[in-house]
Amino acid sequence: ILNVEQSPQSLHVQEGDSTNFTCSFPSSNFYALHWYRWETAKSPEALFVMTLNGDEKKKGRISATLNTKEGYSYLYIKGSQPEDSATYLCAFKRYGGATNKLIFGTGTLLAVQP
Amino acid sequence: SAVISQKPSRDICQRGTSLTIQCQVDSQVTMMFWYRQQPGQSLTLIATANQGSEATYESGFVIDKFPISRPNLTFSTLTVSNMSPEDSSIYLCSVEAGDTYEQYFGPGTRLTVT
Numbered sequence: 001i002l003n004v005e006q007s008p009q010s011l012h013v014q015e016g017d018s019t020n021f022t023c024s025f026p027s028s029n030f031y032a033l034h035w036y037r038w039e040t041a042k043s044p045e046a047l048f049v050m051t052l053n054g055d056e057k058k059k060g061r062i063s064a065t066l067n068t069k070e071g072y073s074y075l076y077i078k079g080s081q082p083e084d085s086a087t088y089l090c091a092f093k094r095y096g097g098a099t100n101k102l103i104f105g106t107g108t109l110l111a112v113q114p
Numbered sequence: 115s116a117v118i119s120q121k122p123s124r125d126i127c128q129r130g131t132s133l134t135i136q137c138q139v140d141s142q143v144t145m146m147f148w149y150r151q152q153p154g155q156s157l158t159l160i161a162t163a164n165q166g167s168e169a170t171y172e173s174g175f176v177i178d179k180f181p182i183s184r185p186n187l188t189f190s191t192l193t194v195s196n197m198s199p200e201d202s203s204i205y206l207c208s209v210e211a212g213d214t215y216e217q218y219f220g221p222g223t224r225l226t227v228t
Contacts, residue, residue: 004156032215043118044206044219051215089157093215101172102217104157 002026004092006105013080014113020076021108023090027071034102035064035075036089044089047075080112116141116209118220126226127197134193135223137207142187147208147217148180157206163190197227 036044053068091102169182
């Protein structure tokens, strides 16, 4: 059974706070790790695709790191803004299998208070 | 990137009826994916739809319950048949970009079965 775990389940922060979330995934047969940002009634927005151990990626105030040997990724948001409020999903893709299947965690719900 | 639209955006249906969800992509893609998210659960892959061949279903999903059509490279439909309240979910279609590993999602169809 392939499990992707995300923590915390939800997070309430004040505007200007920095925050981070964790995604844990199986460390064997790693292929890629995806991060998405999902606002209600909108399409999940692709943030990062990470493939190499030690990868660090940045997009504005959001950055992510990847450790494939121990099976975790961190997502950081610097200086949170109300518009960052959304559910942040990570998804794991492994080698093998007949499809390019993404295995998702349940997400971290972020609420940023002005 | 790919722009994906889905119809309907939401629906409330009676148990025992069927609903067909449409997915349109603004470019030609080989594989399209159908996911669902039940309340409080992870996004879960239902099936992969290739143009010109039968869809490939994940464990726990069957063609009689979730028939899929893929008539061309920009369009697919998913039917949720003989619905029960357990089928209340958000259904999303997705496509994969060629060589960038990225997977793009539609805005989803929010289905409530009463």
